[in-house]
Amino acid sequence: MSNIKRCVSLYSYQDEYYLGKLDLEGCLRETAKTGATGVELLAEQMIKRFPLPIETEEFRSQWFDWMEKYNLTPVCYDAFLENRIYDNRTLTLREQIQMMKRDIRLASLLGFHNLRTLVSTPMDVIEGSMDYAAKMDVKIGLEVHAPFSLNSGWADGYMEMIHRTGTKHFGFIPDMGIFCKNIPDVVREKARRHGASEECIKIVDDAYASRREKGFVKIKYDLDLGKANMEYRMANGMKEMMDAVAAAGGGPADMEYAGTSFTYSWSEPQDIIDNIDYIFHTHAKFYNMHEDLQETAVAVPEVVEAYKKAGYTGYLSSEYEGGEHLRMDLDVDSIEQVRRHQEALKAAIGE
C-alpha cells in the first residue's frame, strides 16, 4: 500500500481560465472532481491584483472555505522571483531575498507548506531565505525541469549547499518532463499541421532516440542559464541535427520542431530513488493523455514505480502542458486531460 497522494496544479486549466470558462473556484471544483485531494496554485495566474487579495482576511476566508467545500489541501505555491522586474538592472541580493520572503509569507497565509522556486533563483537568495522558511514552516523546492536533471553537476551545486547548511527546508521538485521517452506526440502533430516534412521529423525523432540511447549529456551549474543551456544543447548534438534538418530542406516548421526537441529530456527513474530524501513535492507533467490513459511521452508507470520503491509520501501534482501545442489551431480540453491523467496516476499508484 503506497502513501503517495494526488494533487492538481491549477496551471493545468489555463486554457479554460484564459477563455473565461473556469474561474479560480471552477478550477478547484474540477480538481476535486478528479479525486485529487491536493491543490497547487500559481497565485499570479489566478489571483487578480496579486498579491493584494492574499493580504486580506476576506480573500483568505474565501480560500479556506473553498478548501473545505471541495475537500482540498493546499500543497504547493508556485512562486516567480521577478528579479528582473526593471529592464535596466537585476534586483540586489537583499531585494531578492525580500521578494522570496514575501512569497514564503504569502504561501503560508494560504496554508501552503511547499513553495516552488525556479532554476533561475540564485543560490544566495535561497540560502538567505531558509531561516525564514523554517520559521514559517514552508519548504522551498527547486523545480528540476528539463533540460536540468537530478544526479548532475547542476544538482550537485545544490546538494553541496544542503549538506553544508544541514537545512530541512530546501530540496527538489522534479518535473516529470525530465522523463520523456520521446518527443510528445502533440508537438509532432503541431509540426505536421504547420507543414513539417516526414523526413525532417524522422531526423529529429531519431536524434532524440539516439540521445536517450547514449544518455543525455547533463547540464552544468552556471548562473548564466542561457550559456549553460546552449552548451548543453551543443554537447547533445544540436548542431549536427540542425545541419541534417537544413540539408533535408527543412523549413520553419521543421526548424521549430528540431529546436523544440531540446526542451525535452530523459533521465533514469532511478534518479528519484537516489534523491528521495530531498524530494517533497513533484510536478507530474504531461502533454497528452489518450483515451486508454496512455501518455506517449512521459514514462508515467515507470516513474511512479520509482516513487513507490523510494517510499515517497508526498503528492504527485498533475501539470498539463499540452495545450500550448494545440491552442493556435485547435480546442483544448484540459478538464478531460487532467481527469485521464489522474486516473492513470491512481492506477500506477495502485490505490
Added chain:
Amino acid sequence: MAGRPIYNPDSFQNIREDGKVVGFCFEMKAQYYRSFTLSILRDIRLNVDGEDVNRDDIRITVNGETFTLEETRTVIDPEYRWEFGEYAAVSVRKEGGLAQGTHSLRGMQIIAPSYMPFQIEAPCDTEFEIR
C-alpha cells in the same frame, strides 16, 4: 480548426476626440500564462496593412490607467498588472484613424519573465474590421 482568440473582435474602432478621429484602438490578451507587471512588457510591435506603427504612438490601458510603452518600464503596482485572461486596451495615435473596411494587423508582444533566458516574442496576427 479554432485557435485560441487573442483579440476582442468587437473592440477594433477609431478614437474620436473633439469631433476628430485621432487614432484607433482594440483589446488584446497577453500571450503568457500568468499576470505580470507592465514593467516586464518590454514591447508591443504593430504593423497595420504593411505599415509599421511608431512605438511612441502606442498606449496601453490597464485597469483604467493609460501608459506609453516608455512609461510601462517603471509600472510595478499590483493595480496595473496585465491579468491572465483579461483584455488590455491598446491604442494607436494616428490622425484620421483607419478607413472603414477590413485591415490586417501583424502584432508582436515582447514579454520578459525574469526566469527565462530569452524574452517571449508572441506573434499576434489578425484581420479586423473598422465599421
